[in-house]
Amino acid sequence: MKQNKYDESDFFANYSRMPRSVGGLNAAGEWQELRAMLPELHDKRVLDLGCGFGWHCRYAREQQARSVVGVDLSENMLERARAMTDDPGIKYMRLAIEDIDFSAGEFDVVISSLALHYIERLDILCGRIYHALAPGGAFVLSVEHPVFTALASQDWHYGPQGEKLHWPVDGYHQEGSRQARFLEHDVIKYHRTVATYMNTLIASGFSIRSVAEPKPTEEMLETNPDMRDEMRRPIFLMISAVRD
Template identity: 75%
Template sequence: MKQNKYDEDGFFANYSGMPRSIGGLEAAGEWQSFRPMLPDLKGKRVLDIGCGFGWHCRYAREQQAESVVGIDISDNMLARARELTDDPKIEYRRLAIEDLDYPAGSFDVVISSLALHYIERFDAVCRDVRRLLAPGGSFVFSTEHPVFTARAAQDWHYGPEGEKLHWPVDDYYAEGLRQARFLENDVIKYHRTVATLLNALIETGFSIRKLSEPQPSREMVETIPGMRDELRRPMFLMVAADRND
């Protein structure tokens, strides 16, 4: 199933109002941890799968990437990315992650930010990405953490006064579809264990270079209401892996 919520007007309007949609990478809580996981991008051919507004594409060119391709299934996302981009070496294309059709060895780095929990077959994505990467290439991605995706509710357990008592984890080993609620809409996500994610990479020919379960920065905790609760459980899992050759 190829889900395209971002071309629904109400959902896209809500997404466009999020701080990360307005402020870009610096407004994304995980960026300070994600950025150092990227390899040297100078002279590299970069593919961003699920590129959204193109923030990572433009960053790659700022780091002197030779060329950048950003793909997304959403026309709305791509239209906004093109509005924000003035660089002939960045190409945006409407394409689902499940349909990657570039020739083998077309890219040196593949990036994905918070898109892969919408994809049913992570193992198939790993195989496609490895094929697309040149020898020694890198795959760096972020996804919602399995602690976060285990329960479809994706919410705290509250006390009688509405206080956040704890983050419940249940059905962790029951992998598969979750009907979650995000931006006031029903959204399909896919839950996988940490072991499933890492083993899919290993079994398709990647070496895992670095893992991160990022916490918000001290500045974000001090300035953004409610951000201190994000220190209580991981929301994101980030992985940097290199193609074995």
């Protein structure tokens, strides 16, 4: 299923107002940890799957990547990315992530940030990414954590006074689609377990180098005390893998 919610005007307007949409990578709480998982980008050929506004593409070029290709299905996203980019070393392509068909060994690094939980057939996609990577190439991804995607409601269990009692997890091993509410719209996300993410990569030929479940830094907690609730359960799962 190839969703294109970001070309719906109301959805895109809501997304454009998110802190990470306005402030870029530094406004994304998980960025520091994701950045640490990236390999050396100097002189590398980089592919960004689900590139959005192109933040990671521009970062890669700032790190002197040789070339960058950003892929996204949304024309709204790509229009904004192109408007924010003045760099002939970055190429944006309108394409569903599921439909990538690059040449063998065309890239050295593949990045995908918060996009793959919208993809139904992760196994097929991982095979295509493996094919597109040169031997020794890196694949670094972030997704919504399975603890977060297990229940479609994606919300706390509240007490009688509206207090956040706990984060409910149910149906964890029942993988598949969930109709979730995001930015005041219904969207389809695909829940899979931590084991499935890791084993799918391994079955595709990757070696896993590191796994992270980022939490707010002390600086974030000091700046925004409301983020202390984010210490109670993980939101993101991040994996760094290498093509053998």
